Amino acid sequence: MEDIVGSPWSERVSGVFAYESSKVDWCEENYRHSEHVVEYFNTVSNLIFFIISPMMLYLLHPYARERHQAVHLVWLMMVFVGVFSLYFHMTLSFLGQMLDELSILWVLALGYALWFPRRRFPSFIKDRRSFGRLVLIITALTTVSSFVKPTANAYVLNVFGLQLLYVLRMEMKHCTDPKALRLAKRMVALWVLAITCWISDRFGCAFWQELNFCYLHGIWHILIVMAVAYGTTLIAFLDASYEIPYSLPGIQYWPCDQWEVGLPHIVLKGNTKLRKEC
Incomplete structure (x- = not known):
């Protein structure tokens, strides 16, 4: 009986963990700064997630407490x-690629389930719970299909992102708040810069190698986190305006609101406690 450690199945399983087992390789030169880290700057730039995420959890807490604690899941x-x-x-492993892409997919799904406007639900959907179940089914099917052609996953995710931007654009037609409008413009600008970096790194690598500047994908990480921070705040503001208008939602910036730069967040100016008691 063939030893299980040396079996084709065990080799296939171990292969998904192996360094550079993914077919995706970004422009940054591999192993330039460390023999244990394939893409050093692309790896280190992810630290922005661990800085911005806790701050946004804290800043959006008043809105989440009033609206739904599931907002924190984003x-x-x-x-x-x-x-x-x-x-x-760090590894360019196949497992790393799939975990990276599927985690983004589920963040997008969560955003759809929580914030997609009720008036844009399909006609056969009557409430948000049913819509959430529909999103769950579609996301589960997309998760399974993502293993069919993994190299196409990133493009599919960008299509989902574009669809969210389209819905947000349609919703902004009904918004007259000047701060929200400015926030929307800045969010779009950040997203355009981010996607430009992503595309340039993916398809213009030879040009950037000539300039010895192969860090655009790492810059994409930084810009896209900021774009998500701006986007989730804008969506939360619109959601609060429709669903809990008595809270009188507003937009402020940390650390100084007068600058209108930094991290945006929602403030609830209305007496929400009084409304709940009525």
């Missing part, structure tokens, strides 16, 4: 995105 999941992205770029 930024908790972003921590896992950071962990898996760090692992992926």
Whole structure:
């Protein structure tokens, strides 16, 4: 009987953990700064997830407490995105790639389930719980299908992101708050810069290698985290305006609101406790 350690199945399983077992390789030169880290800057840049995520958890807590504690799951999941992205770029393993991409998929799914506007639900959906179940089914099917052609996963995720941006654009047509409008413009600017870095690193690698500047994917990590921070705050503001208008939601910036730069967050100016008692 063939030894299980040397069996084709065990070799296949161990292969998904192996360094550079993924077919995806970014522009940064491999092993340049460490023999244990394949893409050093792409790995280190993921530290931004562990800085911004706890701060956004804290800043959005008043809104989450009033609206739904599940809102915290978005930024908790972003921590896992950071962990898996760090692992992926450190090893370029197939397992790292899949964990990275699937964690992003589930963050997007959670955003859909929590914040997708009720008035845009399909006609056969009557409440958010049913919509959440639909999102869960679609996400589970997408998770399974992601193993069919893993190299296409990143492009599918970007398509989902574009669809969310389209919905947000449609919702902003009904918004007149000047701070929200400025926040939307900054969020789009950050996203455009981020996706430009991603595309340039993916398809313009030879050009950037000529310039000896192969760090655009790491810059993408930093920009996309900031774009998500701006985007989730904007979506939360719109959600609070529709679902809990008595809370009189507003947008402020940390550390100084007068600057209108930094980390945006929601403040609830209304007497929500009084409303609950009525």
